[in-house]
Amino acid sequence: MTPIHWRKAEPDDAAALSYLGAATFLSTFAFDHPGGPLIEHLDAEHSAGYYAAKLAQPDVDIVLGETPLGAPVGYALLMSPEHPQYQQEGDWELKRFYLLGPWQGGGNGRDLMAQAVxxxxxxxxxxxxLAVYESNARAVAFYERAGFVHIGETIFMVGDVEFQDRVYAKTLV
Structure with a gap:
């Protein structure tokens, strides 16, 4: 497995993040998300414009992982929390945490989590x-191993389809 180089994403990384975000979301959730709403979600939430806008916001950080040849293989997007019912002062949210399948395992997830923390x-x-789809057993197990504790539930919309997410928290101090 080629090593991953982690760095802070820059504005000119929007296209790479778009391709990476769409590829990881599609490969992770196509098993039980209807096609039309899934494509609608990718168009809205994983476009280059979406990532360009996020990269321009001062309260957003994106860690990007690349191969030695510069191919994007993973990222973590962190921002101000979007779960007001669970939010406390001093919270930050891990909004997205994705690695392409061939780079999952071997400690890459732990490395990306260390970068995010x-x-x-x-x-x-x-x-x-963070919020994670309740049916994504592999991700749920990973976050629990990383020290996150289940604190509640929320709804995640993919197009006009509702999915149940679990909300987790990890104390950092």
């Missing part, structure tokens, strides 16, 4: 939140 701590976060 470091970014959150640099922001002064005391706790890191």
């Amino acid at each position: 470091e970014v959150a701590r640099d922001r002064g976060a005391q706790r890191l939140l």
Whole structure:
């Protein structure tokens, strides 16, 4: 397996993040998400414009992982929390955490999580939140191994289709 180089994403990374985001979302969720709403979601939430807008926001951080040849293989997007019912002062949210399948395992997820936790701590976060699809057993197990604790539920929309997500928190201090 080729090593991953982690770095802060820059504005000119929007297209790479778009392709990576769409590829990972599609490969992870196509098993039980209807095609039309799934494509609608990819168009809205994984476009180059979406990532360009996120990269321009001062309260968003994106860690990008690349092969030695510069091919994008994973990323973590962190931002101000979007779960007000669970939010406490000092929270930060891990909004997206994706690795392409061939780079899953072998410690790459742990490395990306370490990068994400470091970014959150640099922001002064005391706790890191995330939401994960309840049927994504592999991701749920990974987050629990990483020290996240289940604190609630939320709805995640893919087009006009509702999916049940679990909300998790990890204390950082």
